Amino acid sequence: MMHRACNRKLYFNSKKMMTRLFFLAIIFVTSLSPVNAQESNIDAKLLLTQVDDNIWSNTKFIQGRLIIDNGRTVRTLSVDNWMEGVERSYSHYTAPARERGTKMLKADKKLWMYTPRADRTILIAGHLLRQSMMGSDLSYEDMSEDKRLSRVYDAKVEKMETLDGVLCAVLLLTSLEEDTNYQTRRLWVDPEKKIILKQYLYAKSGKLLKTVEFKDYFKTSGRLFPREMIYRDLLKENTKTTYSFDEIQFDVEIPPEYFSQSILKR
């Protein structure tokens, strides 16, 4: 009698277990298959081009602030930035007082910097462009670089991943050119809005060097643009640089003298 009752109990338990497993499998398959389907449906190269199309324009004007946090102190620099293509950019620092009037002109792979306190223009040649800009987590190169990622990198979708509640395609970018600073990047892209939410920058060896977070996208001139980009140099401790965009205009007409050395005067 006792034995029969035990067997019945076991029978019911195993049946219950099987039912549970069946439902779990259904949940697992239903939750994964759309993602997998979505992952296989995404054309990484096309998505990257669409991302570029959203964010990239021939000319750009940005009014923003660079908030440099070196772990001990926080400095805020206000800067107006005019960019044309990949090669030319002009920045004018408007605050704080000690940086006010500082101007930077990048043209022909050279950077000129004008400091009003010394009333002098200094040429920051080739390799100096790679140094940290004003103690931030960005190099002069990072700051003035505006390459179309789709032209420089080959992309493939690694996986789909949810980031801050948004289902993102994780794109692995491998450089097509031998001389690209970062040979590998990893992007978290919202395939719906064609925007980057996060970016990882890697060394040639594969070591993760920097992260960039793109925050609070807003609509401007029919495009989506982040209000903030937060750079973190992961080799340093507790540092971050926030590039906060207050105003942005695409395809603006920039007077030619903005990219001439004559602009570098008081």
Added chain:
Amino acid sequence: MIAKLAWIQFLRQGARAWLNVAVTGLTLVTLIFMTSLLNGFQLQASKNLKSTDVGGGHYRLPDFDILSPTEWEDQTFSPPPFLKNLSDTEKAEVLVLQGQLFPNRRLYPVQLRGIDLKQKLLDLPLEPLSRQENGNEYIPVIIGTRMSERSRLQKGDSAVLRWRDRLGVIDARDAKVIEVADFLNPRVDEGVVWLSLDRLRIMTRREGEVSWVTVTHNLGSDKHLEFLEPATLMSDILNLLKQDRRNAKVLWAILLFLAGTSVYNSQILNVFKRQKEIGAMMAFGMESRTIIGLYTLEGTISGFGAIFFAFIFGVPFYYWFQSVGLDISHLSASTMPVRERIFLDFHFSEMLWITLIMLSVVIFSAWRPVQKIARLEPTVALRGKGL
């Protein structure tokens, strides 16, 4: 006769004369000591610089400047055959590039120095690198004691090393300190991370390239390269020592002034106290010129006596000093390429010059006060009221 008379009169001065000799002799010993000590300092600094960095000179590109790190990357070259074919004892190939070390996640800009580990020209304690040349797990590096202190990295510690290759591509890997070496020369220690030349070339895609080739001597000119003599490469230290020598001249002048004053003072006293004697000499028909000569010679004897004193006292003193040296370990934290003890380095020509200069000062100091004798009237002098 004059010389004999001068010698007798010198002896009659007694303690005053011997004090003059002692003061002037000690001055001479001190002057030679100071000069030879600076020579010794320079000798050791040059020797250390040559054995660890400078060698017998460098072949570099004309625009290479060690003080412009941002341009190092553009100033590398492949050694021409006349340098390439030199043996390991005749050359040391060095590649210098910029890097960034992150000990405990703090940024530390460094100079990446790759050196051919087979070279035997420079005396650098880098042997442990050759034992780990083939490992790929991490980059084996050696740093100096000063660098270790500043970066707080010890043997066995790891830190991320970031650099750029020839095309500007950023790369980073873990570097492990396999040895903290005691470099005598701060130039090859502070801010310098040593690694194998082959490894640095692979890391930066600079196959066969160097920043300079250290050689034993000038091997002739090359149309693309410039040969820098050791004196040019050590010019900062040599200029510093030159400045030190200039500063030492102030002390020189003070010591010579003191020696001269002691002789001058004795001579004034001699002339004043011995007026009657001078008057008698004049009365017996001795010309004032001869008397001046006699008194000058008397004063000059203390100069020669000083040379003798310096020899008797100086030789054992220098001999003893050479056995103990001067402890300058307090300078080990400075940028001077010297450590522990320095010894005197005597140059015969310098010693001769010092002696002649001192003798000239003594002769002048002996001659100048006795000029008054020429104005003395014998009758007045005999009464002791001439001066």
